[in-house]
Amino acid sequence: MKILRSNDYRHMPWKNGGGETIEIAVSPDRAPLSDFDWRVSMATVANDGLFSSFPGIDRTLSILEGAGMTLSIEGRPPKLLTVADAPLSFPADVTTSAKLANGPITDLNVMTRRQSLRHRVRKLHVEHSQPITSHARELIFFCHRGSVALSTEGVSATLHALDTAVLQPVAVTLSADIASEVFLIEISSA
Template structure:
């Protein structure tokens, strides 16, 4: 089970100095969060002043405000008021500008190479009674509240019932705000708690 701890991520300043980015994951792993050498990337950005966003030719973006009230995003001349927890998809090569009418915001960004991958972001409310599994190709980010994560049930590996019962259950691990859980189809991690979770899915484009 893999957990990406937000507190351990490195800040990378934007080219225009309008904010900083922390990369949660990318593929393939690039030397810099800003060089665009990857096919997909998931990151969290703090926007502290109005300004132009970087362009990513040949890519598509899904941006979600996860802290703060409102980002006023202008894409190719069209204005879009983006409220908290409402994902917005737009072309990475479009001219885009962000304004902050209500103060600083923090964004969850999913950027994918258009001809190879498709990115999706869903915001879900957690439950203490029903665990939310995180599957292969997904990344789950705790946005708000308190939660723990545990490995899911193991698939049949030939062990006897007695051996399975004797094996100690793994202790759940606490998640901090903006910590990310990497999905798996082998003992898919399961998250329990109260609050809100962003589930990012990266799907390969058919063909």
């Protein structure tokens, strides 16, 4: 289990230069934007505009904070995405633009290289104890709100808000003393 603390995340400009992204985790480690297998990041979107294009990449977007934004994704009707909505998946290489609903938002962005990997993102509300089983090749837990303890095969760790754990698929138990929110990201072979 690899624990990533929020104060260790890497800050970098967006690919299109329109803002800043906070890279939470990337594989392989320190891979550039042009050559990653998978990537998890957060960004604050303060203005309407176009998304960066990532050829051969699939992406899933979740709203963490703010009133939301309307996404115009090529080939789809416009979609308002808010904190209450499930994560939204779409190709990262089609023309996509965003119009903010009411001020800046913060989003969670998950991307995988389409030819070799696929991913699934689930928002989990954790209270008390919750077992997690998965057949994915890698599991990533991103603690959005609260504090969550992870335990697996004699190893345990606590994630506080905005911390992340990356681990191989094993039986994992999440537990929380207060209502907490975690994003579970499952990375699998294509």
